[in-house]
Amino acid sequence: MDTRRLKDLIARKLMFMLCIGILSIVFLIAVGLYIRSLPILVRSGIRDILFSSLWRPTEGRFGLAAFVAGTVWVTTISMVIAIPLGIFTALYLSEYCHKRTRELVKPVIDVLAGISPVIYGFWGMVTIVPLVRDHIMPFCVGHFPFFPFLSDNYTGFCVLTAGIVLAVMVLPIIIAIAEEVLSGVPFSMREASLALGATKWQTVKGVVLKKARPGIFAAVILGLSRAFGETMAVLMVAGCAMHVIPRSLFDPAYPLPALIANTYGEMMSIPLYDAAVLLAALMLFLVTVLFNIVGWKILGRMEDEA
Amino acid sequence: MYYRTHISVKNLNVSYGSQKVLNDISIDIPDKKITAIIGPSGCGKTTLLKSFNRLLELQEGVSIKGQVLVDGEDINDPNVEVTHLRKKMGLLFQRPQVLPMSIYENVAYGPRLHGIKDRKALDDAVSHYLKEATLWDEVKDRLHKPASRLSIGQQQRLCLARGLAVEPEVILGDEPTSALDPISAERIERKLLDLKNRYTIVLVTHILRQARRLADYIIFLYMGNLVEHGPVEDFFENPKDPKARAYISGQFIESSDA
Amino acid sequence: MDRRNLEEGFFKIIMAGSAIITVMSLIFILSTVFIKGLPALSIDMIIKTPQGGYYIGREGGILNAILGSLAIGTGATALALAVSLPVVFYLHIYRRKKSKFSKMVRFFLDVLWGVPSIVYGAFGFTVMIFFGLKASLIAGIFTVALLIIPIMARSIDETLRMIPFEMNESCLALGSTRWELAAKVITRQAFPGILTAALISFGRGIGDAASVLFTAGFTDYIPYSLFKPVATLPLAIFFQLGTPFPEVRQRGYASALVLTLLILAVSVVARLMSKKFVRNIIK
Numbered sequence: 106m107d108t109r110r111l112k113d114l115i116a117r118k119l120m121f122m123l124c125i126g127i128l129s130i131v132f133l134i135a136v137g138l139y140i141r142s143l144p145i146l147v148r149s150g151i152r153d154i155l156f157s158s159l160w161r162p163t164e165g166r167f168g169l170a171a172f173v174a175g176t177v178w179v180t181t182i183s184m185v186i187a188i189p190l191g192i193f194t195a196l197y198l199s200e201y202c203h204k205r206t207r208e209l210v211k212p213v214i215d216v217l218a219g220i221s222p223v224i225y226g227f228w229g230m231v232t233i234v235p236l237v238r239d240h241i242m243p244f245c246v247g248h249f250p251f252f253p254f255l256s257d258n259y260t261g262f263c264v265l266t267a268g269i270v271l272a273v274m275v276l277p278i279i280i281a282i283a284e285e286v287l288s289g290v291p292f293s294m295r296e297a298s299l300a301l302g303a304t305k306w307q308t309v310k311g312v313v314l315k316k317a318r319p320g321i322f323a324a325v326i327l328g329l330s331r332a333f334g335e336t337m338a339v340l341m342v343a344g345c346a347m348h349v350i351p352r353s354l355f356d357p358a359y360p361l362p363a364l365i366a367n368t369y370g371e372m373m374s375i376p377l378y379d380a381a382v383l384l385a386a387l388m389l390f391l392v393t394v395l396f397n398i399v400g401w402k403i404l405g406r407m408e409d410e411a
Numbered sequence: 412m413y414y415r416t417h418i419s420v421k422n423l424n425v426s427y428g429s430q431k432v433l434n435d436i437s438i439d440i441p442d443k444k445i446t447a448i449i450g451p452s453g454c455g456k457t458t459l460l461k462s463f464n465r466l467l468e469l470q471e472g473v474s475i476k477g478q479v480l481v482d483g484e485d486i487n488d489p490n491v492e493v494t495h496l497r498k499k500m501g502l503l504f505q506r507p508q509v510l511p512m513s514i515y516e517n518v519a520y521g522p523r524l525h526g527i528k529d530r531k532a533l534d535d536a537v538s539h540y541l542k543e544a545t546l547w548d549e550v551k552d553r554l555h556k557p558a559s560r561l562s563i564g565q566q567q568r569l570c571l572a573r574g575l576a577v578e579p580e581v582i583l584g585d586e587p588t589s590a591l592d593p594i595s596a597e598r599i600e601r602k603l604l605d606l607k608n609r610y611t612i613v614l615v616t617h618i619l620r621q622a623r624r625l626a627d628y629i630i631f632l633y634m635g636n637l638v639e640h641g642p643v644e645d646f647f648e649n650p651k652d653p654k655a656r657a658y659i660s661g662q663f664i665e666s667s668d669a
Numbered sequence: 670m671d672r673r674n675l676e677e678g679f680f681k682i683i684m685a686g687s688a689i690i691t692v693m694s695l696i697f698i699l700s701t702v703f704i705k706g707l708p709a710l711s712i713d714m715i716i717k718t719p720q721g722g723y724y725i726g727r728e729g730g731i732l733n734a735i736l737g738s739l740a741i742g743t744g745a746t747a748l749a750l751a752v753s754l755p756v757v758f759y760l761h762i763y764r765r766k767k768s769k770f771s772k773m774v775r776f777f778l779d780v781l782w783g784v785p786s787i788v789y790g791a792f793g794f795t796v797m798i799f800f801g802l803k804a805s806l807i808a809g810i811f812t813v814a815l816l817i818i819p820i821m822a823r824s825i826d827e828t829l830r831m832i833p834f835e836m837n838e839s840c841l842a843l844g845s846t847r848w849e850l851a852a853k854v855i856t857r858q859a860f861p862g863i864l865t866a867a868l869i870s871f872g873r874g875i876g877d878a879a880s881v882l883f884t885a886g887f888t889d890y891i892p893y894s895l896f897k898p899v900a901t902l903p904l905a906i907f908f909q910l911g912t913p914f915p916e917v918r919q920r921g922y923a924s925a926l927v928l929t930l931l932i933l934a935v936s937v938v939a940r941l942m943s944k945k946f947v948r949n950i951i952k
Contacts, residue, residue, distance in 0.1 A: 113846035120759035124774050134792045141795045193687035217695045219936055221876030223903040227925050228698045273694045306677040334785025336879040362787045369883045386791035397783035466838055471767055498844030508839040511858040521843045577843050
């Protein structure tokens, strides 16, 4: 065997090993986090941890319910804002706007996606927090004194603020994927509908959206997953202080990722603390992986069909 | 007329997935002649051509059965070094595919791979093969400019020079003139005629006149089957198979993209 | 005007409005960063490290975080390139387009793309404990590399998809081995794309905080050893915004501006690069 062939063979084997490495990372993360969180699982059992909202590390109580609830709250709010905004923007870009507008807006979306999460948090702290504190909350509490607007947290660091910041963060993901899916709908389908005398909006509603529906669903799922796992921005604006289940838009929330980030300093000092926190990380990992599997499977299937 | 055989195909069957593309082809390709593979589009011409240097195996979902012997050696034998096999065969595509480097580097690419390091020897090889491909005069002042800036016709001649520079024994052409303007096409044709004393040349073409002008030997494929083959005069003057007769007289509708 | 046109007009306004809100939010964010950051920025801010502790000391600048972020970003990008390039090249050169294996690797990369950075941070942390490492530059580099590998690999993958299959064929037809095809031809053809991918990943790497929180730590000093903690811009923002001292918060504002400028610069350069290095590229 000559050296050229040998080089080729070695390169091939090494590259293959790296591919296997990539494949194994997912399992390594799962196993690594599982092993580290095993002590708490052995002692308390998953049900006790998930359904108890009692978080007193010094007493050995590690109920995660309040954090799970916080995550669900802020993710829901962010999705309520981001889904319509994202889909309508994507529709506008792919169906309605001028080509030049699209070429101007697309880099904006890229930049929005590239901005550091901490910058989002910073922006939320100096603009959205005062906005919610001084305007939105007084207005809502004054006019709608009922659920979900009642709260005695007047700081502005709350579920709603975190939801707004998160919504802007996941917008670029939803827009980019939805826009790509929409552009993938064959032009001939639109033509067929327009030829039957449908208006543009009827075509979009009846043909384009119908065809693109699974892909848009995937875009939403992937955006949701990003919102679910986002840490720093939420940590900075959600008012992560109290370990209670939020009952209002204006209550502070303490989502899971923020819990993980916030306890890094102290978690080795109290027994089982690190296990509980890494269990939270494992849960986060499993949920986001699940969301991503669903989202990318859908997109993959659409690509295969095209 | 007696031909010495260079490439010998025995019971070649090729399919993509469930679709059969070549059906039990057995044919001998004569040495130092121009052989033209003709037939209506989709009949497996390119597939047959690419089976000679094992480029076929890069295709998606392909399965190859049967033998291809080059100089009496089965090219699908696991002991055959595929790079050596491919070195023996220069390949021209429909559209010239230059490599992302300078004109000089494009021609020197092959010799470098096959062990020539000496600068002087490389310079000589580059100028020799560029002259051989009748491109030298047009590019000698800009050898280190990107090859992508050449015209399509020049690029195809560069590809010819590049192919010749690895010192092949066989030149395979997959409709090498179909993307060119008439003048460039004619230059390539003339060059091929010029080269056939030294190389075995196999061309895929859908232009009957071209096959007639250039070829010594004709292979006619129809729907993956070998229908007729023979020396060019016999084939065109006196085709035996009715399908071949119909094809020659233009009764098949050719799609223009073939 | 009939109902159909009314509906059309209504949704058109909604759609255009959504697009405007999206664009405005970027402008809103950037202007906030500039309005707060510009007054805080000075020469001293950029060339000095914090004096008397980053959290309470009122003097000094953010040089520690700038250099730390650059060190982590560069190291992680280099490491991620060393993994992503071979992986993507393998898929394109040694595997057929529709091979199951390639599909699986791509799918796993997509899934890894969606894993939150805090999970990478937590995973990096468990690996550190396993090896008995402390928070350090090297741990930060490894964790951030893990975070950006999926971004980089998918981006390079897109570039390689653009390369015509005939280029592979014609190169192999000259008798190249596949490795030679990859190293001598594809690398050249894909060079601008690879550069863009590296820059985008670099931008993502220096912007992330959750992954370096556990793994790189924070310090007042400029990076001097692979095995010592380093400061990073995102964490400089996070920590220094949270203090009660206005002077310290200024450092946070300045860090926000510097980080945003860096990321913007990198993305602009990435765009320009992909246009500039096309000399030899076959279109």
